């Protein structure tokens with residue numbers, strides 16, 4: 001069933017009328033999970049971020065979106081650098097730590113939850129991140145509640161592992177999707193599997 005959500009003000013009349021529906025609809029997206037970390041004169045901070053994506057391959061650039069309330073903002077601007085660590089399934093507690101919801105016996109924002117290296121920029125890099133992008137801040141754009149940081153990638157590292165996913169308000173792991181089957185086209189297969197079948 002398709003639900004169409006019309007804008008409506010909440011009882012208190014505060015906030016944009018679509019905010020609740022927007023947050024709920026964005027929750028339908030599956031994402032990867034990263035921890036964005038910085039260090040330097042502005043201090044050492046890290047923040048869990050799912051809003052990360054590729055911008056350009058030549059030169060390599062990525063973007064991240066950070067809530068304006070995050071203390072990482074000031075540090076990233078002062079330091080001018082950050083490292084985006086792409087988390088694997090063993091990093092669920094690291095994601096929670098830097099989302100301000102640490103596991104029992106741990107403090108929020110506590111770097112002892114992981115094994116860190118120092119990336120070329122001086123930013124903390126998770127040793128077994130499945131990918132890490134060490135960046136210099138190229139541009140900052142303010143948009144609503146968030147700031148968008150475009151980073152120029154200076155160094156990339158990667159390790160084997162299974163990407164940590166976030167979907168349906170919980171951490172998940174990828175599962176292979178079997179191609180759809182159509183009765184009237186029994187031999188229909190996605191093009192990338194046709195070769196495999198012929199072999």
Ligand SMILES: Cc1cc2nc3c(=O)[nH]c(=O)nc-3n(C[C@H](O)[C@H](O)[C@H](O)COP(=O)(O)O)c2cc1C
Pocket residue numbers: 033047048049050051052065066067070095096098099100166
């Ligand atoms: C899986 C996951 C992804 C998140 N992605 C982002 C993000 O992309 N940008 C952001 O600013 N905060 C993101 N957060 C939220 C921050 O980590 C935030 O500090 C934390 O949820 C605390 O929010 P609160 O101040 O509303 O309690 C994410 C949190 C989790 C658990």
